[in-house]
Amino acid sequence: MKRSTKVGQELISTAHLTGYQQNLLKRINNIAVSLMPEFEDKKQAMDAVTLDDGSLMQLICSIQMEKKTRASDLKICEVRRRRENLEAFYNSLQELGGILKVYDVAHKLGVTRQEVIFRVKKKQLIAFKQNADYIFPVFQFTDDGLIPGFKEMMSAFDANTHSLLRFGVLKAPIQLSECVSKTPIQIMQDGAKPEELELAIRSARLCGNHAAN
Structure with missing residues (x-):
């Protein structure tokens, strides 16, 4: 019963499409089916499922380009590396x-x-x-606004420091004591204790100095 209901809903959702749109939908479906072997690994499939529609489309396009390209092995490696970096980036956002x-x-x-x-x-x-x-x-927000210490952290960066570089600094662990290390994100989430926040701010300032060099 559930299966027939689902099929009925799918038919209704595509019933308003013109003949040209139906043909295009078949082409899109064929492309999607042809890419399924790329997602045989469960983790790869689950990672793809968690992406929003725009990011999933970028992933599909990169996989399709990798499959169809006749460029050199180096070019193929570059495409694959960009795809993997994109996946890793979105995974890191989900983890946070x-x-x-x-x-x-x-x-x-x-x-x-x-x-x-x-x-x-x-x-x-x-x-x-x-x-x-x-x-x-x-991670930069709470129910009431910005997370404690976030304004100070952003002010500590050089004005020209890109968001990706700032993000990297906020994820990098800082040694607080012999046995304890935290990322600036964790420091802020733990209430931004002054002595810990100062160390996080110092790391942001150092980032600006390195970027300038």
Whole structure:
């Protein structure tokens, strides 16, 4: 019964398509089916399932290009490396709590969408371009706004430090004592104790100095 209901829903959802659209849908389906051997590994398949639609499309396009390209082995390796880096990046965002869109951030901060974009351009928030929109790692927010210590961390970076580099610094462990190390993200999530936050801020300042060199 459930199976027939599901099939019925699928028929209804495509019934409004024109003949040309139906043919295009078949082509898209054929491409998707041809790529399924690339996801035989369970982890690869599950990682792909967790991506949003835009990121999944980028992944599919890179796999298709890798399959069809007749370029040199070096070019194929570059395509594969970009794909793996993209997967690793989105996985790291998921491990840190996921992402928010602009309207989510505007709601959390109690500001307009335009104000959120302004803060991104001023490097007051960490954001990454995805298609024509921005995505924001969740870790920088709480239910009441920004996580404690985040403003100080952003101010410590050189103004020209890219969001990816800032993100890397925030994920890098800092040795707090002989037996304890934390990332700046963990320090902020633990309440941004002054002595710990100062060490995190120092790492952000050092990042700016290295970038300048």
